[in-house]
Amino acid sequence: MVNVTLIGTGGMLPLPDRWLTSLWLEYNGKACLIDCGEGTQIAIAQHKLKLSHLDTILITHTHADHISGLAGLLLSLGNCGKTDTLKIYGYTGITEIIRQLLCICPVLPFRIEIVELPINTKSSFMWNDIVISSLPLDHSIDCLGYSFVLNRKAVFAPEKAKALGIDVKYWKTLHSGKSIDINAKTITPDMVTAESRSPIKVSYITDTRYFGGLEEFAANSDLLICEGMYGDDEYIIKMREKGHMVFSQSGKLAINSHSKRLWLTHYSPALTNPYDYEEFMKKLFPETIISSDSQSITLK
Protein backbone atom coordinates (compact mmCIF):
# COMPACT_ATOMS: atom_id res chain seq x y z
CA MET A 1 0.00 0.00 0.00
CA VAL A 2 1.34 3.40 -0.99
CA ASN A 3 -0.12 6.30 1.01
CA VAL A 4 -0.05 9.65 -0.72
CA THR A 5 -0.94 12.97 0.92
CA LEU A 6 -0.84 16.29 -0.86
CA ILE A 7 0.21 18.50 2.06
CA GLY A 8 -0.65 21.80 0.42
CA THR A 9 -1.99 23.11 -2.87
CA GLY A 10 -0.66 26.68 -3.07
CA GLY A 11 1.87 28.25 -5.39
CA MET A 12 4.03 31.38 -4.98
CA LEU A 13 3.24 32.14 -1.34
CA PRO A 14 1.60 30.45 1.61
CA LEU A 15 -1.90 31.70 2.47
CA PRO A 16 -3.77 31.55 5.78
CA ASP A 17 -6.03 28.86 4.32
CA ARG A 18 -3.72 27.19 1.78
CA TRP A 19 -0.33 25.62 2.48
CA LEU A 20 2.32 25.50 -0.23
CA THR A 21 2.36 22.52 -2.61
CA SER A 22 4.26 19.59 -1.17
CA LEU A 23 3.80 15.81 -1.32
CA TRP A 24 4.13 13.13 1.35
CA LEU A 25 4.48 9.56 0.04
CA GLU A 26 4.64 6.74 2.56
CA TYR A 27 5.39 3.08 1.94
CA ASN A 28 6.52 0.32 4.24
CA GLY A 29 6.79 2.63 7.26
CA LYS A 30 9.08 5.10 5.52
CA ALA A 31 8.15 8.49 4.09
CA CYS A 32 9.47 10.61 1.25
CA LEU A 33 8.66 14.31 0.95
CA ILE A 34 8.69 16.32 -2.27
CA ASP A 35 9.44 20.00 -1.65
CA CYS A 36 9.33 21.96 1.55
CA GLY A 37 8.07 25.51 1.31
CA GLU A 38 7.39 27.84 4.21
CA GLY A 39 4.95 26.20 6.61
CA THR A 40 5.29 22.62 5.33
CA GLN A 41 6.38 21.38 8.77
CA ILE A 42 3.28 23.00 10.32
CA ALA A 43 1.04 21.31 7.75
CA ILE A 44 2.76 17.97 8.40
CA ALA A 45 1.92 18.34 12.11
CA GLN A 46 -1.62 19.48 11.31
CA HIS A 47 -2.22 16.49 9.04
CA LYS A 48 -0.79 14.20 11.77
CA LEU A 49 1.80 12.71 9.43
CA LYS A 50 4.68 11.07 11.31
CA LEU A 51 7.84 13.14 10.90
CA SER A 52 9.82 10.24 12.37
CA HIS A 53 9.04 8.20 9.21
CA LEU A 54 10.72 10.74 6.93
CA ASP A 55 14.05 9.60 5.49
CA THR A 56 14.14 11.21 2.04
CA ILE A 57 13.36 14.64 0.59
CA LEU A 58 13.16 15.41 -3.12
CA ILE A 59 13.45 19.03 -4.20
CA THR A 60 11.92 20.05 -7.53
CA HIS A 61 13.65 23.46 -7.65
CA THR A 62 14.92 26.26 -5.50
CA HIS A 63 12.18 28.86 -5.78
CA ALA A 64 11.34 29.89 -2.22
CA ASP A 65 7.83 28.43 -2.27
CA HIS A 66 9.38 24.98 -2.77
CA ILE A 67 12.34 25.06 -0.38
CA SER A 68 12.17 27.89 2.18
CA GLY A 69 10.81 25.62 4.93
CA LEU A 70 13.73 23.21 4.72
CA ALA A 71 15.81 24.59 7.61
CA GLY A 72 12.84 24.61 9.99
CA LEU A 73 11.83 21.09 9.00
CA LEU A 74 15.33 19.71 9.55
CA LEU A 75 15.51 21.33 13.00
CA SER A 76 12.17 19.78 13.89
CA LEU A 77 13.39 16.40 12.63
CA GLY A 78 16.33 16.78 15.01
CA ASN A 79 14.02 17.78 17.87
CA CYS A 80 11.88 14.71 17.32
CA GLY A 81 14.90 12.44 17.76
CA LYS A 82 16.17 11.66 14.27
CA THR A 83 19.70 10.30 14.26
CA ASP A 84 19.86 8.23 11.05
CA THR A 85 20.85 9.72 7.71
CA LEU A 86 18.46 11.97 5.77
CA LYS A 87 18.83 11.87 2.00
CA ILE A 88 18.02 14.96 -0.05
CA TYR A 89 17.80 14.81 -3.85
CA GLY A 90 17.85 17.82 -6.14
CA TYR A 91 19.53 18.93 -9.32
CA THR A 92 23.15 19.84 -9.86
CA GLY A 93 24.05 22.76 -7.60
CA ILE A 94 21.51 22.04 -4.87
CA THR A 95 24.26 21.21 -2.35
CA GLU A 96 25.45 24.82 -2.24
CA ILE A 97 21.90 26.21 -1.93
CA ILE A 98 21.16 23.85 0.96
CA ARG A 99 24.46 24.70 2.63
CA GLN A 100 23.49 28.38 2.61
CA LEU A 101 19.92 27.81 3.82
CA LEU A 102 21.19 25.72 6.71
CA CYS A 103 23.41 28.53 8.03
CA ILE A 104 20.72 29.03 10.69
CA CYS A 105 20.88 25.42 11.89
CA PRO A 106 24.59 24.68 12.08
CA VAL A 107 24.21 21.63 14.36
CA LEU A 108 21.86 18.78 13.50
CA PRO A 109 21.92 15.39 15.26
CA PHE A 110 21.78 13.46 11.98
CA ARG A 111 23.82 13.27 8.81
CA ILE A 112 22.52 14.75 5.57
CA GLU A 113 23.46 13.08 2.30
CA ILE A 114 22.75 15.26 -0.69
CA VAL A 115 22.47 13.61 -4.10
CA GLU A 116 22.66 15.83 -7.19
CA LEU A 117 20.62 14.58 -10.14
CA PRO A 118 21.34 15.58 -13.75
CA ILE A 119 19.42 18.55 -15.10
CA ASN A 120 19.78 17.65 -18.79
CA THR A 121 18.53 14.09 -18.78
CA LYS A 122 16.27 11.61 -16.98
CA SER A 123 17.64 9.61 -14.08
CA SER A 124 16.41 6.93 -11.69
CA PHE A 125 17.27 5.62 -8.24
CA MET A 126 15.79 3.24 -5.67
CA TRP A 127 13.96 4.27 -2.54
CA ASN A 128 12.31 1.73 -0.31
CA ASP A 129 11.61 -0.82 -3.14
CA ILE A 130 10.25 2.02 -5.27
CA VAL A 131 11.93 3.29 -8.42
CA ILE A 132 12.02 7.08 -8.37
CA SER A 133 12.71 8.77 -11.69
CA SER A 134 13.44 12.42 -12.34
CA LEU A 135 12.75 14.43 -15.48
CA PRO A 136 14.10 17.90 -16.32
CA LEU A 137 11.10 20.22 -16.65
CA ASP A 138 10.65 23.49 -18.53
CA HIS A 139 10.33 26.19 -15.87
CA SER A 140 11.88 29.64 -15.45
CA ILE A 141 14.80 28.01 -13.60
CA ASP A 142 16.12 24.44 -13.51
CA CYS A 143 13.42 22.14 -12.18
CA LEU A 144 12.75 18.40 -11.89
CA GLY A 145 9.57 16.34 -12.07
CA TYR A 146 9.47 13.02 -10.22
CA SER A 147 7.70 9.70 -10.64
CA PHE A 148 7.41 6.76 -8.25
CA VAL A 149 6.98 3.23 -9.59
CA LEU A 150 6.37 0.31 -7.27
CA ASN A 151 6.79 -2.95 -9.19
CA ARG A 152 4.76 -5.65 -7.50
CA LYS A 153 5.52 -9.35 -7.32
CA ALA A 154 2.98 -11.64 -8.98
CA VAL A 155 0.68 -13.41 -6.54
CA PHE A 156 1.45 -17.05 -5.69
CA ALA A 157 -1.15 -19.38 -7.22
CA PRO A 158 -1.63 -22.52 -5.04
CA GLU A 159 -3.81 -24.19 -7.68
CA LYS A 160 -0.91 -24.06 -10.18
CA ALA A 161 1.48 -25.53 -7.60
CA LYS A 162 -1.00 -28.30 -6.84
CA ALA A 163 -1.54 -29.06 -10.53
CA LEU A 164 2.23 -29.47 -10.90
CA GLY A 165 2.24 -31.84 -7.90
CA ILE A 166 4.61 -29.65 -5.85
CA ASP A 167 4.70 -30.44 -2.14
CA VAL A 168 3.57 -27.61 0.18
CA LYS A 169 7.02 -27.52 1.84
CA TYR A 170 8.47 -25.97 -1.36
CA TRP A 171 5.82 -23.24 -1.78
CA LYS A 172 7.53 -20.64 0.42
CA THR A 173 10.82 -21.01 -1.48
CA LEU A 174 9.08 -20.59 -4.82
CA HIS A 175 7.08 -17.63 -3.55
CA SER A 176 10.28 -15.93 -2.40
CA GLY A 177 11.43 -15.94 -6.03
CA LYS A 178 13.77 -18.94 -6.00
CA SER A 179 13.58 -21.91 -8.36
CA ILE A 180 13.67 -25.51 -7.14
CA ASP A 181 14.55 -28.87 -8.73
CA ILE A 182 12.13 -31.75 -8.27
CA ASN A 183 12.73 -35.11 -9.98
CA ALA A 184 15.36 -33.55 -12.28
CA LYS A 185 12.86 -30.92 -13.40
CA THR A 186 13.31 -27.22 -12.64
CA ILE A 187 10.30 -25.37 -11.28
CA THR A 188 10.59 -21.59 -11.67
CA PRO A 189 8.52 -19.06 -9.64
CA ASP A 190 6.63 -17.84 -12.72
CA MET A 191 5.23 -21.36 -13.11
CA VAL A 192 3.32 -21.06 -9.83
CA THR A 193 2.12 -17.44 -9.91
CA ALA A 194 -1.00 -15.80 -11.27
CA GLU A 195 -0.67 -13.27 -14.05
CA SER A 196 1.69 -10.37 -13.26
CA ARG A 197 0.30 -7.32 -11.44
CA SER A 198 0.69 -3.91 -12.93
CA PRO A 199 2.99 -1.53 -11.05
CA ILE A 200 1.69 1.36 -8.94
CA LYS A 201 2.79 4.67 -10.41
CA VAL A 202 2.54 8.20 -9.05
CA SER A 203 3.81 11.19 -11.06
CA TYR A 204 4.47 14.66 -9.66
CA ILE A 205 4.80 17.48 -12.17
CA THR A 206 5.46 21.03 -10.95
CA ASP A 207 6.62 23.68 -11.92
CA THR A 208 6.67 23.56 -15.71
CA ARG A 209 5.29 24.57 -19.08
CA TYR A 210 3.57 21.84 -21.09
CA PHE A 211 5.87 19.86 -23.36
CA GLY A 212 5.65 16.48 -25.07
CA GLY A 213 8.18 14.75 -22.80
CA LEU A 214 5.77 15.02 -19.89
CA GLU A 215 3.39 12.57 -21.56
CA GLU A 216 5.95 9.78 -21.79
CA PHE A 217 7.27 10.48 -18.29
CA ALA A 218 3.80 10.36 -16.68
CA ALA A 219 2.59 7.47 -18.89
CA ASN A 220 0.06 5.16 -17.22
CA SER A 221 0.16 6.87 -13.84
CA ASP A 222 -2.33 5.61 -11.29
CA LEU A 223 -2.15 9.12 -9.91
CA LEU A 224 -0.88 12.17 -11.76
CA ILE A 225 -0.36 15.19 -9.51
CA CYS A 226 0.11 18.19 -11.75
CA GLU A 227 0.33 21.95 -11.43
CA GLY A 228 -2.32 24.31 -12.66
CA MET A 229 -1.95 27.96 -11.74
CA TYR A 230 -5.33 29.07 -13.11
CA GLY A 231 -8.57 27.45 -14.18
CA ASP A 232 -9.26 29.80 -17.07
CA ASP A 233 -7.65 29.17 -20.47
CA GLU A 234 -7.24 32.92 -20.98
CA TYR A 235 -4.11 32.60 -18.78
CA ILE A 236 -2.36 30.05 -21.05
CA ILE A 237 -0.02 32.54 -22.73
CA LYS A 238 0.76 34.48 -19.55
CA MET A 239 1.48 31.26 -17.67
CA ARG A 240 3.64 29.93 -20.48
CA GLU A 241 5.74 33.10 -20.16
CA LYS A 242 6.17 32.38 -16.46
CA GLY A 243 6.87 28.68 -16.92
CA HIS A 244 3.53 27.33 -15.76
CA MET A 245 0.33 25.59 -16.93
CA VAL A 246 -3.39 26.09 -16.54
CA PHE A 247 -5.92 23.42 -15.53
CA SER A 248 -6.87 22.33 -19.05
CA GLN A 249 -3.22 21.68 -19.93
CA SER A 250 -2.93 19.41 -16.89
CA GLY A 251 -6.11 17.69 -18.08
CA LYS A 252 -4.57 17.27 -21.53
CA LEU A 253 -1.50 15.71 -19.91
CA ALA A 254 -3.70 13.29 -17.93
CA ILE A 255 -5.45 12.23 -21.15
CA ASN A 256 -2.33 11.94 -23.29
CA SER A 257 -0.38 10.08 -20.61
CA HIS A 258 -3.28 7.64 -20.07
CA SER A 259 -3.25 8.40 -16.37
CA LYS A 260 -6.05 7.03 -14.19
CA ARG A 261 -6.48 10.03 -11.90
CA LEU A 262 -5.48 13.68 -11.94
CA TRP A 263 -4.99 15.83 -8.86
CA LEU A 264 -4.59 19.52 -9.60
CA THR A 265 -2.41 21.66 -7.34
CA HIS A 266 -0.10 24.73 -7.14
CA TYR A 267 -2.85 27.31 -7.54
CA SER A 268 -2.05 31.00 -7.91
CA PRO A 269 -2.83 33.03 -4.75
CA ALA A 270 -5.11 35.06 -7.04
CA LEU A 271 -7.20 31.94 -7.72
CA THR A 272 -9.34 32.09 -4.60
CA ASN A 273 -11.80 29.38 -5.59
CA PRO A 274 -10.29 26.70 -7.86
CA TYR A 275 -13.43 24.54 -7.33
CA ASP A 276 -15.29 26.87 -9.69
CA TYR A 277 -13.59 24.89 -12.47
CA GLU A 278 -14.62 21.44 -11.28
CA GLU A 279 -17.41 20.91 -13.79
CA PHE A 280 -15.23 22.20 -16.65
CA MET A 281 -12.44 19.81 -15.70
CA LYS A 282 -14.71 16.80 -15.12
CA LYS A 283 -15.97 17.21 -18.69
CA LEU A 284 -12.40 17.27 -20.00
CA PHE A 285 -11.08 14.44 -17.80
CA PRO A 286 -13.68 12.87 -15.48
CA GLU A 287 -11.16 11.55 -12.96
CA THR A 288 -9.94 15.04 -12.10
CA ILE A 289 -9.85 16.21 -8.49
CA ILE A 290 -9.44 19.91 -7.76
CA SER A 291 -7.28 19.09 -4.75
CA SER A 292 -7.59 20.66 -1.35
CA ASP A 293 -4.81 20.66 1.24
CA SER A 294 -4.47 17.22 2.79
CA GLN A 295 -5.96 15.40 -0.22
CA SER A 296 -4.96 11.79 0.30
CA ILE A 297 -5.31 8.31 -1.14
CA THR A 298 -4.09 4.81 -0.47
CA LEU A 299 -3.04 3.05 -3.67
CA LYS A 300 -3.28 -0.75 -3.44
Place this chain on the structure above:
Amino acid sequence: MVNVTLIGTGGMLPLPDRWLTSLWLEYNGKACLIDCGEGTQIAIAQHKLKLSHLDTILITHTHADHISGLAGLLLSLGNCGKTDTLKIYGYTGITEIIRQLLCICPVLPFRIEIVELPINTKSSFMWNDIVISSLPLDHSIDCLGYSFVLNRKAVFAPEKAKALGIDVKYWKTLHSGKSIDINAKTITPDMVTAESRSPIKVSYITDTRYFGGLEEFAANSDLLICEGMYGDDEYIIKMREKGHMVFSQSGKLAINSHSKRLWLTHYSPALTNPYDYEEFMKKLFPETIISSDSQSITLK
Protein backbone atom coordinates in the same frame (compact mmCIF):
# COMPACT_ATOMS: atom_id res chain seq x y z
CA MET B 1 -0.96 56.39 18.65
CA VAL B 2 1.34 53.37 18.58
CA ASN B 3 -0.33 50.14 17.48
CA VAL B 4 1.31 46.98 18.71
CA THR B 5 0.40 43.45 17.58
CA LEU B 6 2.08 40.34 18.86
CA ILE B 7 1.89 38.23 15.71
CA GLY B 8 2.68 34.91 17.37
CA THR B 9 3.56 33.54 20.78
CA GLY B 10 5.49 30.35 20.08
CA GLY B 11 9.12 29.46 20.63
CA MET B 12 11.34 26.83 18.97
CA LEU B 13 8.95 25.70 16.26
CA PRO B 14 5.70 26.84 14.68
CA LEU B 15 2.62 24.85 15.69
CA PRO B 16 -0.69 24.43 13.84
CA ASP B 17 -2.35 26.68 16.43
CA ARG B 18 0.53 28.94 17.47
CA TRP B 19 2.67 31.12 15.21
CA LEU B 20 6.25 31.94 16.16
CA THR B 21 6.92 34.99 18.32
CA SER B 22 7.15 38.17 16.28
CA LEU B 23 6.08 41.78 16.87
CA TRP B 24 4.41 44.31 14.57
CA LEU B 25 4.65 47.93 15.71
CA GLU B 26 2.90 50.58 13.64
CA TYR B 27 3.10 54.35 14.00
CA ASN B 28 2.30 57.13 11.61
CA GLY B 29 1.42 54.76 8.76
CA LYS B 30 4.74 52.92 8.91
CA ALA B 31 5.38 49.51 10.42
CA CYS B 32 8.38 47.86 12.03
CA LEU B 33 8.62 44.10 12.49
CA ILE B 34 10.72 42.32 15.10
CA ASP B 35 11.78 38.85 13.99
CA CYS B 36 10.42 36.72 11.19
CA GLY B 37 10.22 33.01 11.86
CA GLU B 38 8.63 30.42 9.61
CA GLY B 39 5.02 31.39 8.93
CA THR B 40 5.24 35.03 10.04
CA GLN B 41 4.11 36.26 6.62
CA ILE B 42 1.07 33.97 6.81
CA ALA B 43 0.20 35.31 10.27
CA ILE B 44 0.60 38.89 9.00
CA ALA B 45 -1.94 38.15 6.27
CA GLN B 46 -4.24 36.34 8.71
CA HIS B 47 -4.18 39.29 11.13
CA LYS B 48 -4.87 41.65 8.20
CA LEU B 49 -1.80 43.77 8.91
CA LYS B 50 -0.72 45.85 5.91
CA LEU B 51 2.52 44.50 4.50
CA SER B 52 2.81 47.66 2.40
CA HIS B 53 3.41 49.67 5.61
CA LEU B 54 6.51 47.66 6.52
CA ASP B 55 9.78 49.53 6.10
CA THR B 56 11.97 48.17 8.89
CA ILE B 57 12.77 44.74 10.33
CA LEU B 58 14.69 44.18 13.56
CA ILE B 59 16.23 40.75 14.14
CA THR B 60 16.90 39.63 17.71
CA HIS B 61 19.09 36.67 16.73
CA THR B 62 19.61 34.07 14.05
CA HIS B 63 18.00 30.99 15.57
CA ALA B 64 15.66 29.60 12.92
CA ASP B 65 12.48 30.32 14.88
CA HIS B 66 13.34 34.03 14.69
CA ILE B 67 14.56 34.42 11.10
CA SER B 68 13.65 31.46 8.86
CA GLY B 69 10.64 33.25 7.35
CA LEU B 70 12.68 36.22 6.13
CA ALA B 71 13.19 35.12 2.51
CA GLY B 72 9.49 34.36 2.03
CA LEU B 73 8.44 37.65 3.61
CA LEU B 74 10.79 39.68 1.39
CA LEU B 75 9.48 37.93 -1.74
CA SER B 76 5.93 38.72 -0.67
CA LEU B 77 6.91 42.35 -0.04
CA GLY B 78 8.19 42.44 -3.61
CA ASN B 79 5.01 40.82 -4.93
CA CYS B 80 2.87 43.41 -3.15
CA GLY B 81 4.69 46.21 -4.97
CA LYS B 82 7.38 47.45 -2.60
CA THR B 83 10.06 49.49 -4.35
CA ASP B 84 11.43 51.73 -1.58
CA THR B 85 14.30 50.67 0.68
CA LEU B 86 13.77 48.10 3.42
CA LYS B 87 16.02 48.49 6.44
CA ILE B 88 17.05 45.42 8.44
CA TYR B 89 18.80 45.74 11.80
CA GLY B 90 20.65 42.97 13.58
CA TYR B 91 23.94 42.40 15.34
CA THR B 92 27.41 42.28 13.86
CA GLY B 93 27.57 39.47 11.31
CA ILE B 94 23.89 39.48 10.34
CA THR B 95 24.71 40.72 6.83
CA GLU B 96 26.36 37.43 5.90
CA ILE B 97 23.54 35.32 7.40
CA ILE B 98 20.93 37.32 5.45
CA ARG B 99 22.99 37.06 2.26
CA GLN B 100 22.94 33.28 2.56
CA LEU B 101 19.24 33.04 3.43
CA LEU B 102 18.36 35.17 0.42
CA CYS B 103 20.10 32.80 -2.01
CA ILE B 104 16.58 31.60 -2.91
CA CYS B 105 15.36 35.10 -3.79
CA PRO B 106 18.17 36.57 -5.87
CA VAL B 107 16.06 39.32 -7.44
CA LEU B 108 13.97 41.69 -5.32
CA PRO B 109 12.41 44.90 -6.66
CA PHE B 110 13.60 46.96 -3.68
CA ARG B 111 16.91 47.74 -2.02
CA ILE B 112 17.81 46.20 1.33
CA GLU B 113 19.95 48.23 3.72
CA ILE B 114 21.36 46.11 6.52
CA VAL B 115 22.57 47.88 9.67
CA GLU B 116 24.77 45.93 12.07
CA LEU B 117 24.37 46.91 15.73
CA PRO B 118 27.04 46.29 18.38
CA ILE B 119 26.75 43.06 20.35
CA ASN B 120 28.79 44.22 23.36
CA THR B 121 27.02 47.46 24.23
CA LYS B 122 23.71 49.32 23.98
CA SER B 123 22.93 51.40 20.93
CA SER B 124 20.12 53.61 19.67
CA PHE B 125 18.78 54.86 16.36
CA MET B 126 15.74 56.74 15.09
CA TRP B 127 12.81 55.18 13.28
CA ASN B 128 9.75 57.20 12.39
CA ASP B 129 10.12 59.71 15.32
CA ILE B 130 10.68 56.79 17.67
CA VAL B 131 13.98 56.07 19.41
CA ILE B 132 14.78 52.37 19.11
CA SER B 133 17.43 51.05 21.49
CA SER B 134 19.10 47.67 21.46
CA LEU B 135 20.58 45.75 24.38
CA PRO B 136 22.83 42.68 24.19
CA LEU B 137 20.98 39.83 25.90
CA ASP B 138 22.26 36.66 27.54
CA HIS B 139 21.16 33.80 25.30
CA SER B 140 22.93 30.72 23.93
CA ILE B 141 24.06 32.79 20.93
CA ASP B 142 24.39 36.55 20.38
CA CYS B 143 20.98 38.17 20.78
CA LEU B 144 19.52 41.68 21.08
CA GLY B 145 16.55 43.06 23.01
CA TYR B 146 14.83 46.16 21.67
CA SER B 147 12.89 49.07 23.15
CA PHE B 148 10.82 51.74 21.43
CA VAL B 149 10.46 55.19 22.99
CA LEU B 150 8.15 57.77 21.49
CA ASN B 151 8.83 61.15 23.07
CA ARG B 152 5.73 63.26 22.80
CA LYS B 153 5.54 67.02 22.39
CA ALA B 154 3.86 68.90 25.22
CA VAL B 155 0.32 69.99 24.38
CA PHE B 156 -0.19 73.65 23.36
CA ALA B 157 -2.04 75.59 26.11
CA PRO B 158 -4.20 78.38 24.57
CA GLU B 159 -4.94 79.81 28.03
CA LYS B 160 -1.24 80.44 28.61
CA ALA B 161 -0.87 82.09 25.21
CA LYS B 162 -3.90 84.29 25.94
CA ALA B 163 -2.56 85.23 29.38
CA LEU B 164 0.68 86.38 27.73
CA GLY B 165 -1.36 88.42 25.25
CA ILE B 166 -0.01 86.56 22.19
CA ASP B 167 -2.00 87.04 19.01
CA VAL B 168 -3.59 83.88 17.56
CA LYS B 169 -1.57 84.29 14.34
CA TYR B 170 1.62 83.32 16.24
CA TRP B 171 0.17 80.21 17.94
CA LYS B 172 0.95 77.81 15.09
CA THR B 173 4.60 78.92 14.97
CA LEU B 174 5.00 78.46 18.71
CA HIS B 175 3.25 75.08 18.58
CA SER B 176 5.65 73.93 15.88
CA GLY B 177 8.49 74.45 18.37
CA LYS B 178 9.82 77.84 17.19
CA SER B 179 10.31 80.88 19.39
CA ILE B 180 9.01 84.30 18.40
CA ASP B 181 9.90 87.87 19.39
CA ILE B 182 7.06 90.21 20.37
CA ASN B 183 7.78 93.71 21.59
CA ALA B 184 11.48 92.88 22.11
CA LYS B 185 10.52 89.97 24.30
CA THR B 186 11.23 86.35 23.32
CA ILE B 187 8.39 83.89 23.71
CA THR B 188 9.60 80.28 23.76
CA PRO B 189 7.34 77.24 23.06
CA ASP B 190 7.60 75.93 26.63
CA MET B 191 5.95 79.19 27.83
CA VAL B 192 2.73 78.25 26.02
CA THR B 193 2.47 74.49 26.61
CA ALA B 194 0.91 72.40 29.36
CA GLU B 195 3.12 70.15 31.46
CA SER B 196 5.21 67.69 29.49
CA ARG B 197 3.74 64.30 28.56
CA SER B 198 5.52 61.10 29.47
CA PRO B 199 6.93 59.12 26.56
CA ILE B 200 5.35 55.91 25.28
CA LYS B 201 7.69 52.98 25.78
CA VAL B 202 7.50 49.40 24.55
CA SER B 203 10.21 46.85 25.43
CA TYR B 204 10.73 43.52 23.70
CA ILE B 205 12.90 40.98 25.50
CA THR B 206 13.51 37.57 23.91
CA ASP B 207 15.53 35.26 23.99
CA THR B 208 17.51 35.61 27.22
CA ARG B 209 18.32 34.54 30.75
CA TYR B 210 17.38 36.98 33.50
CA PHE B 211 20.07 39.53 34.37
CA GLY B 212 20.08 42.89 36.12
CA GLY B 213 20.65 44.95 32.99
CA LEU B 214 17.21 44.03 31.72
CA GLU B 215 15.58 46.04 34.53
CA GLU B 216 17.26 49.30 33.54
CA PHE B 217 16.68 48.67 29.85
CA ALA B 218 12.96 48.00 30.27
CA ALA B 219 12.50 50.70 32.95
CA ASN B 220 9.07 52.34 32.98
CA SER B 221 7.73 50.50 29.94
CA ASP B 222 4.10 51.08 29.14
CA LEU B 223 4.24 47.60 27.66
CA LEU B 224 6.87 44.99 28.40
CA ILE B 225 6.76 42.00 26.06
CA CYS B 226 8.91 39.30 27.53
CA GLU B 227 9.70 35.66 26.93
CA GLY B 228 8.62 32.87 29.24
CA MET B 229 9.20 29.32 28.05
CA TYR B 230 7.32 27.63 30.91
CA GLY B 231 4.87 28.62 33.62
CA ASP B 232 6.26 26.35 36.28
CA ASP B 233 9.25 27.49 38.38
CA GLU B 234 10.61 23.95 38.37
CA TYR B 235 12.00 24.76 34.91
CA ILE B 236 14.11 27.73 36.07
CA ILE B 237 17.44 25.88 36.14
CA LYS B 238 16.83 23.95 32.92
CA MET B 239 15.79 27.15 31.12
CA ARG B 240 18.78 29.05 32.48
CA GLU B 241 21.01 26.36 30.93
CA LYS B 242 19.27 26.92 27.58
CA GLY B 243 19.35 30.72 27.83
CA HIS B 244 15.69 31.30 28.66
CA MET B 245 13.29 32.42 31.41
CA VAL B 246 10.10 31.13 33.00
CA PHE B 247 6.94 33.17 33.59
CA SER B 248 7.76 34.24 37.16
CA GLN B 249 11.10 35.70 36.05
CA SER B 250 9.30 37.78 33.43
CA GLY B 251 6.93 38.89 36.21
CA LYS B 252 9.92 39.83 38.36
CA LEU B 253 11.31 41.88 35.47
CA ALA B 254 7.97 43.68 35.07
CA ILE B 255 7.97 44.55 38.79
CA ASN B 256 11.61 45.60 39.02
CA SER B 257 11.45 47.66 35.82
CA HIS B 258 8.27 49.42 37.02
CA SER B 259 6.53 48.46 33.80
CA LYS B 260 2.81 49.10 33.47
CA ARG B 261 1.86 45.94 31.56
CA LEU B 262 3.46 42.58 30.86
CA TRP B 263 2.70 40.40 27.86
CA LEU B 264 4.17 36.93 28.08
CA THR B 265 5.24 35.14 24.90
CA HIS B 266 7.66 32.59 23.34
CA TYR B 267 6.12 29.54 24.96
CA SER B 268 7.73 26.12 24.66
CA PRO B 269 5.87 23.79 22.24
CA ALA B 270 5.57 21.47 25.28
CA LEU B 271 3.55 24.15 27.11
CA THR B 272 0.19 23.37 25.57
CA ASN B 273 -1.89 25.58 27.85
CA PRO B 274 -0.01 28.64 29.15
CA TYR B 275 -3.33 30.07 30.44
CA ASP B 276 -3.16 27.54 33.29
CA TYR B 277 -0.72 30.00 34.90
CA GLU B 278 -2.89 33.10 34.61
CA GLU B 279 -4.01 33.18 38.24
CA PHE B 280 -0.46 32.54 39.45
CA MET B 281 0.88 35.39 37.33
CA LYS B 282 -1.92 37.85 38.19
CA LYS B 283 -1.03 37.40 41.88
CA LEU B 284 2.62 38.14 41.12
CA PHE B 285 2.00 41.05 38.73
CA PRO B 286 -1.68 41.92 38.19
CA GLU B 287 -1.15 43.57 34.81
CA THR B 288 0.12 40.36 33.22
CA ILE B 289 -1.43 39.02 30.06
CA ILE B 290 -0.73 35.44 29.00
CA SER B 291 -0.67 36.51 25.37
CA SER B 292 -2.38 34.72 22.53
CA ASP B 293 -1.42 35.12 18.88
CA SER B 294 -2.65 38.47 17.59
CA GLN B 295 -2.68 40.12 21.04
CA SER B 296 -2.85 43.82 20.28
CA ILE B 297 -3.10 47.24 21.88
CA THR B 298 -3.14 50.88 20.87
CA LEU B 299 -0.96 52.98 23.15
CA LYS B 300 -2.05 56.63 23.32
